[in-house]
Amino acid sequence: MLARLGPDPLRNLPGDRDAFAAAILARRTPLAALLMDQKVIAGIGNVYRAELLFRQGLHPWLPGAGLAADTARRLWDDTVGMMSDGVRDGRIITTPPRYWSGGGGDASDGASPGVLAASLPVPEESHFVYRRHGLDCRDCGTPVALTELAARKLYWCPACQAP
Numbered sequence: 001m002l003a004r005l006g007p008d009p010l011r012n013l014p015g016d017r018d019a020f021a022a023a024i025l026a027r028r029t030p031l032a033a034l035l036m037d038q039k040v041i042a043g044i045g046n047v048y049r050a051e052l053l054f055r056q057g058l059h060p061w062l063p064g065a066g067l068a069a070d071t072a073r074r075l076w077d078d079t080v081g082m083m084s085d086g087v088r089d090g091r092i093i094t095t096p097p098r099y100w101s102g103g104g105g106d107a108s109d110g111a112s113p114g115v116l117a118a119s120l121p122v123p124e125e126s127h128f129v130y131r132r133h134g135l136d137c138r139d140c141g142t143p144v145a146l147t148e149l150a151a152r153k154l155y156w157c158p159a160c161q162a163p
């Protein structure tokens with residue numbers, strides 16, 4: 001018997017965002033576990049899970065039901081954006097160009113978005129928290145933490161993602 005899959009961010013069909021938000025808000029399970037549940041959202045994976053929670057400043061153990069509806073919908077939109085970028089770039093890059101030290105350009109230099117997209121960051125500047133445990137958080141300098149959640153490694157910033 002096939003379990004029904006949750007909405008797929010790479011398709012982002014009409015109604016998907018609301019279906020995702022409803023599935024999150026209906027559960028008391030920690031957010032980080034819900035994001036790995038294929039019935040809630042399809043194909044998000046461990047890198048996007050960690051980066052998404054960081055970008056939205058969300059504590060991984062926050063129960064789904066503890067989110068505001070707007071926050072749940074914003075989670076969906078951010079996932080759609082990141083995963084579409086990943087398909088375009090052929091790599092998972094979750095940091096914006098202002099976090100890149102070289103080649104990424106500067107948002108203030110007047111370069112067109114196309115120029116920025118053409119120059120990608122070095123791998124170690126591509127993520128906020130994923131595989132960065134023990135290193136300084138890019139935003140606040142707190143060491144990035146590593147925990148196991150839903151049998152997968154979870155990277156997060158205890159300060160930026162405080163409960």
Ligand SMILES: [Zn+2]
Nearest residue numbers: 137140157160
């Ligand atoms: Zn931080």
